[in-house]
Amino acid sequence: MTGRHAWIDASAGVAGDMMLGALLDAGARLDRVQAAVEAVAPGSVRITVTEVTRAGLRAAKADVEALTDSPPHRTWTSIRAQLDAAGLPEQVRDRAVAVFARLAGAEARVHGVPAGDVHFHEVGALDSIADVVGVCAALHDLGIGTVSASPVAVGSGHVRGAHGRLPVPVPAVAELSRGWRVAADGPGELATPTGMALIRALAGVCEDLPAMTLDTVGVGAGGRDRPDRANVVRVLISAEKAAGPEQAVLLEANVDDLDPRLWPGVLTGLLDRGAADAWLTPIVMKKGRPAHTLSVLCTPERAAALREHVFAHTSTLGVRESPRIKTPLDRLFVTVRVRGAEIPVKVGHRDGVIVQVMPEFDDVAAHARALDLPERVVLQEAQSAAGAAGYTPGVTLPR
Numbered sequence: 124m125t126g127r128h129a130w131i132d133a134s135a136g137v138a139g140d141m142m143l144g145a146l147l148d149a150g151a152r153l154d155r156v157q158a159a160v161e162a163v164a165p166g167s168v169r170i171t172v173t174e175v176t177r178a179g180l181r182a183a184k185a186d187v188e189a190l191t192d193s194p195p196h197r198t199w200t201s202i203r204a205q206l207d208a209a210g211l212p213e214q215v216r217d218r219a220v221a222v223f224a225r226l227a228g229a230e231a232r233v234h235g236v237p238a239g240d241v242h243f244h245e246v247g248a249l250d251s252i253a254d255v256v257g258v259c260a261a262l263h264d265l266g267i268g269t270v271s272a273s274p275v276a277v278g279s280g281h282v283r284g285a286h287g288r289l290p291v292p293v294p295a296v297a298e299l300s301r302g303w304r305v306a307a308d309g310p311g312e313l314a315t316p317t318g319m320a321l322i323r324a325l326a327g328v329c330e331d332l333p334a335m336t337l338d339t340v341g342v343g344a345g346g347r348d349r350p351d352r353a354n355v356v357r358v359l360i361s362a363e364k365a366a367g368p369e370q371a372v373l374l375e376a377n378v379d380d381l382d383p384r385l386w387p388g389v390l391t392g393l394l395d396r397g398a399a400d401a402w403l404t405p406i407v408m409k410k411g412r413p414a415h416t417l418s419v420l421c422t423p424e425r426a427a428a429l430r431e432h433v434f435a436h437t438s439t440l441g442v443r444e445s446p447r448i449k450t451p452l453d454r455l456f457v458t459v460r461v462r463g464a465e466i467p468v469k470v471g472h473r474d475g476v477i478v479q480v481m482p483e484f485d486d487v488a489a490h491a492r493a494l495d496l497p498e499r500v501v502l503q504e505a506q507s508a509a510g511a512a513g514y515t516p517g518v519t520l521p522r
């Protein structure tokens with residue numbers, strides 16, 4: 124994935140409105156954010172942003188004002204339908220779905236109900252929609268391709284809510300914290316479920332500030348002003364990301380009982396839904412059974428949807444998931460003419476030096492069929508035509 128990198132500093136805690144404030148402070152346009160929220164929950168909320176101080180630091184405070192007395196649908200199933208129907212940019216929708224899926228999964232486990240039935244409280248549902256969709260729209264507006272985040276301060280003590288007195292970290296935050304570095308780091312509820320769900324769904328990795336050419340810093344305020352520490356989330360955003368390693372997720376499942384005729388459709392379906400790659404490896408499983416490992420490489424944002432696709436379309440009972448680092452070549456396409464036909468050629472380069480020159484094989488095959496020529500002849504001619512235009516491995520890209 125291309126784009127800038129955002130590192131979220133949640134060392135003083137995190138909540139949805141704090142992240143939204145930080146991204147608006149970093150330059151995300153309020154009208155774009157409001158429009159995305161409006162598309163999901165028309166006429167329901169108005170987002171405003173004001174400048175405040177927290178322990179003497181300037182910060183942007185995002186506020187969500189409810190404009191309606193009639194609450195929106197409140198289950199995860201109905202919010203999912205609203206997100207799907209809103210016509211959001213694909214990246215905004217996918218990220219928002221991933222965040223709500225995390226939140227619903229955590230609440231489902233805590234309360235012992237199916238995720239689809241998880242009930243977002245009436246006012247909370249509007250706040251959550253505005254925070255989650257607003258954050259995802261702001262990331263999109265800022266051109267953020269990848270996200271990572273610091274360890275999170277979750278707080279300590281107790282809070283009062285719909286479930287009475289809850290221990291801090293509240294149960295949903297504790298559930299969402301599994302696999303992340305967290306510490307109490309102070310009294311009170313420092314991390315909310317929505318804030319933690321945003322971190323877990325959007326950030327591929329928990330890390331201290333990664334090396335970057337820093338472009339922008341945004342500071343988002345929490346509700347309370349505490350004298351001992353600034354109640355803020357910071358977001359540090361890189362300049363346009365240099366070509367280099369990016370976060371990826373590898374999903375894997377070993378399967379020994381799927382009708383083999385179904386596999387091509389499974390792989391095509393995964394690629395159609397945004398997997399960067401999907402493949403099968405023959406293996407031998409327990410009891411000497413011939414089987415396959417299904418592997419799916421994808422961005423962290425696509426992982427949840429693709430995991431569900433694997434469950435729905437194969438017979439697996441589980442999916443393994445591991446973070447990976449992927450280093451893609453920068454790419455561009457050029458078109459060459461071979462015997463009257465135009466064939467696109469993919470050129471992979473690193474720092475402006477060409478590494479790979481590969482005619483698109485589907486086009487080569489189609490043209491070979493049309494001319495009744497061997498595919499290898501058309502392939503070679505397309506490669507030669509690209510070379511004649513200056514696209515040869517080892518040379519600098521033509522201007």
Ligand SMILES: O=C([S-])c1cc(C(=O)S)c[n+]([C@@H]2O[C@H](COP(=O)(O)O)[C@@H](O)[C@H]2O)c1
Pocket residue numbers: 138139230233244247250251282284285293294295296312315316317318
């Ligand atoms: O309403 C519910 S089910 C609820 C559950 C939990 C659990 O941890 S379970 C916690 N809370 C509290 O709601 C407020 C708002 O949280 P946001 O994530 O919407 O900002 C917060 O204080 C939670 O502790 C509610």
Ligand code: NI
Pocket residue numbers: 230233234295
């Ligand atoms: Ni709850």
